[in-house]
Each structure stands twice: as C-alpha cells, then as structure tokens.
Amino acid sequence: MFQEFDQRVPISISEARERLCSVISFTIPKERIPVSRSLHRITAEGVFAQQATPSYPASAMDGIAVTSERTTHATKATPLVLKDEEFQWVNTGDPLPAGRDSVIMVEQLRPFEDGRIAIDAPAPPWKHVRQLGEDIAVSELILPSHHYIRPVDMGVLLAGGIDTVSVLAKPRVAIIPTGSEMIPPGVSTQPGQLTEFNSEMIRAFLEEWGAEGEILAIVPDDPRVLKRVIAESLHSFDILLIVGGSSAGKRDYTVDVLSEMGEILAHPVAARPGKPTVLSQVEGKPVIGLPGYPVSACLALEWFVPPLLHTWYGAVEKMRGDPTLTVRMDEKVVGKVVGEDFVRLGVMVHAGEFMAFSLGRGAGVTQSLSMADALLCLPNGCYEVEKGVEVEVKLLRSRKAIEQTIWISGEDDPLLDQWVAFFSERNPGWSLRKRLQREQSRSVLCHARIWRGTSSDPQTKITERIVPLAEQEWGWLIKESEVVPGCKGEAGLDFSKRKLLIPPNGSYLEKCLREREGSIHPIGWTSPSVWKAAACVASGIAHATVGTRETAERVGLRFIAEGTCFIGLAIHEQEAKSVWGNLLLASLHSPHMKGIIDSLAGTHFYDPNEVYL
C-alpha cells in the first residue's frame, strides 16, 4: 500500500478544488424559520412586505400639527397666532390628527403665557411628517433571494410585517473521527490513547461558515465499520468528512474504502502540511478524507470545505472584518447635524471606479441601512462633500458583492420588483437593485434603466438599445369609496375636488396626465416609488395616482384604465455585451421571466427578439 501511495502524483490545491467543485451539484432544501432566528442565514426567495412602515402618516418631530394652508401668511413681522382649535400637540411618532398636513417643531414656536401659540413662518405641506410607507410600502420587495441576513435586515423584515422567512437550509456535514487509539474528550487517557479533539474544532469552523456539523462516534481501525458508517451517513448528510487514516499506514483505510465506494478525485495534494488529504465523491456527494494531524486537518478543511459551501449557498458573499474603500461621490452631500453625520451610501462600479450616492437620510428608514453598501462619516460641523470628490467609506457589503451589483433606474413598477427578486435567484452572487429618485434633476448614474412609453416613440439616446419587456394597461388608481357612483371610466373621477399624488417628475405616466389640462392637483410632494404613491391613496392621504393594473390589485385599489403603455429596458449597446449586460438580458429572455410577466394583471409579455433602436 505504501508503494502505491507514493507513486501517485500530487495534485495542486487549486486543481483539486476545481475537480471537487465541478463534479458536485447539490439539491438545496429550503426551510421556513422565525425572523428572530434568521441571523446569518440566506434568503431562499425574494421577500415582499406585508405591512407598511409607518402604517399611518406620523409626526417626525415633537411639536404641533397644523393645516399648512392656514399658515401661509405667517412672517417674522406679522406672526400668526394660532387658536386652540387650529393645532394639536404631537410627539415624534404620533399619528397626524385628521385634517392636519404639517408639523412645526417645538423649538420654532412662540408660546404665550395664556397658552396661545404664535408662529413666524409658514409650515409647508407635509413638513416633518413621515409619510405612510416612507420606510416600507406594502408589496414592495424588501430582501432579494440569496441575501445574507444581517441584524439590520431582521429589522427590515419585522418592520415589513414578516415574522417567518424562507431560507436555504444549512448543509449537513458528518464529521467521522477514525482511529482505535482515539477516545472522546473528557475521558482520561491511558498510555497509547489520544484525545479526539479534531472533530470539535472542525464542527466550530463549520458553524462559523454556515454549515451544521454533527460529530459521529469514533470509528475503529476496521475498513468494514468505516464503510458501513459512510454508507449510512450518505443518507442523512450532504458532505462527509473523515478525520484521520488518510495516509499510508497499515491501519489507514480511508483511500481504499473511498475508491471502492466511489471515485477518488484527488490524493495526495501538493502541499505540506495536508498532503494526504483525499477528495472523493460517493453517490454524487463530496466525501473528504482529512489528515489526522490537527494542523493538516485545519488547513485542508479551509482549502476544500468553504468552496463547497460557496457552491451550496450560491456564491453569496459575507462580510468579514471592517474594511474601507475609496469611492467618488456621484452627488453632493451636506452634513445635517451638529456632531458626526453618518450617510448611508449605495456604491456602483462605473467605468472602473466606485461611485457613491446617498440612499436617504431619514433616521426611520431602516431600508437605508439594510440596502447600504457603505457608510460615510461626515465629521462634526456642517461639512459638505462636493460631487466628484473622493472619500474613504466603511464597507457594509463586500467589495465583490458591490462589483456584482447592477443598478437600474427609471420608472418603478411591480414588474421591476419581480424581476429583481428573480434575477438574484437565477444568478446567485449577483444582485439587481433599483435606484429611484425623488428629484429627477439629480444625476442618475445607473447601469441600465426601465423605460416606459409607447412602442412607437422610443425617446432614448442613439447609443441605447431598448429591450422590450411588456405591454401594460395604465390608468387611475383610486379608492373604491371615492368613485362617483353610477359613472364609468374617467367620468367616475371628479377632478375638481381631488388631491392627486403624482408620480415622479418626468415619468411617462405623469406626462400622459400633464397633457390633460388642469387634471393635476399635486398634494405637495411626489413619490419616487409606485408602491409608496399607491399606499398613500389606499390610506386616504391622496385621492388618486396613476399606475398599472397590477399595482392597483396589489394594494387593493380600484383601477380605471386609460390606455396601454410599453415597458422596456434601455441599455447602452456596448454594455449589453459586458458580463453583467449578458446576465441581465439572459434573465429577461428566460421562460421563467415570461411566466412572471404574464402572471401580472394587465401585463403581456412582449417578444424580446423584437429589438429596435
């Protein structure tokens, strides 16, 4: 046996790893677990919010709630004295009382001794008010598939009304110690006996890496027993680790047993310590023979088990340590507080550079932290960072995860959320994210954008290619109780009295509305997200908005059709050929995506082969 062993040509670690990973393909079960137990697990599917946060318009400051219209004429020279019935005291988080649409901070009030209050500036509509769904709106995607769950993500899940989450099951790993001289820890040793401590060390490594190790009973130096234990373990474990017996001694049986039961992929390995490591597959499952010496066992474990777990979890990157990254700001940010101001940033790779932008500054927006790639600390004072300046930021996601993120801008839509959820399921390790903005004037640096219009008026730049996605019905989203009885279609809406929440400036649907003279009565703020706009209508803050039939159905609103529009993906011709461009287009062209599109109300798949400029 010694002769045979010696004749084998050692295989490099990287080649051995490649051989192992190329023959193994796991079937990964999902399991549903409480969010409270989900730390460091990986989502098995996209998670959609079941409740809004906040679920009512809430005061964002301590002060008084007023009706903005009443305060229009207040100035320093002519302060406005508010009567008792014209305001209510509110604390941060309180629901906004009926009829009020603005909050004035207590620091800005001038109280009289008799209890009356004066103000010397108007209160703009919705100032210091957290809108319904400001953080999370019902039905929006809050975590994509294959997302590594961190503490902030658990907060987002619970805030979105989710208390159980579907995650990828942990791989079950059998740890099989061998050697007749081994005795379990805690039992005193006699001469010739050794404490079996490798297994516990291996189990702890596995736990750190997200796998579940189970230490089996010590197998004596008997090939028949080893064979039986391996055969039994294959039924209930995904990966098998045999500890010891990997080399050429008279009582080392691992290689012989494994070559009888399956296929040896590598043995020995061109490394020291760790040379006698055995890599094999038995019934399609990876079985690794680790050398018995503890240092060799640990090193071999680190070379070969994490790549297997990587395959299992779909290349999801976890963050280790506290690294920093130099990024270039894509927009100006201004410090808002006295003290250090932590700005949550999205980071995008553009022309080989890391470009960063703010993801929202509200302290109540849990999603701004869960979605953040990095944190920029603005030092004490009203310090600002100009657009184009380089800054050092603390990373919250790995550099690789950032490099494998594709950002999409344009018009929000349920279709987009479904696609985002599906994309990371199909391409583990990659993610697709929305960059929607309240103010369209700000630059939107993105890899691609969702484009809406009619199929006959593509208004894109000549270098962009439009990949058709779907044709959709669009129209009014309105509360059932608001429809004028007996009237059908648009006649059912009495525009003269309505406060409308309009979609973002410059959006196609808004353009359609603007063409109807006098139709729009904005309520004072616009929403970057279709979900948040629809949620405001559902709650009665606005009377109507525009959107698609699917949005109306998701949020429980009446839909009054206006016409059809076309939704597609605009991508630069050159970028369509890049690695990420290919992934993006391949996911759109998949039969699964067609199924998703056709399942949405009022939405029809558009033949993606019909590409035009």
Ligand SMILES: Nc1nc2c(c(=O)[nH]1)N[C@H]1C(S)=C(S)[C@@H](COP(=O)(O)OP(=O)(O)OC[C@H]3O[C@@H](n4cnc5c(N)ncnc54)[C@H](O)[C@@H]3O)O[C@H]1N2
């Ligand atoms: N003639 C040759 N002998 C050896 C070779 C060789 O090429 N030719 N290779 C050496 C190398 S390198 C290593 S590494 C060891 C590994 O051998 P095995 O995997 O067969 O390990 P064992 O012989 O079973 O055990 C070796 C040694 O390790 C300790 N041990 C084993 N299991 C445990 C455990 N579960 N917990 C704690 N400690 C453990 C123990 O001290 C054993 O005596 O082989 C060389 N020999």
Ligand code: MOO
């Ligand atoms: O290669 Mo061994 O594993 O020297 O220690």
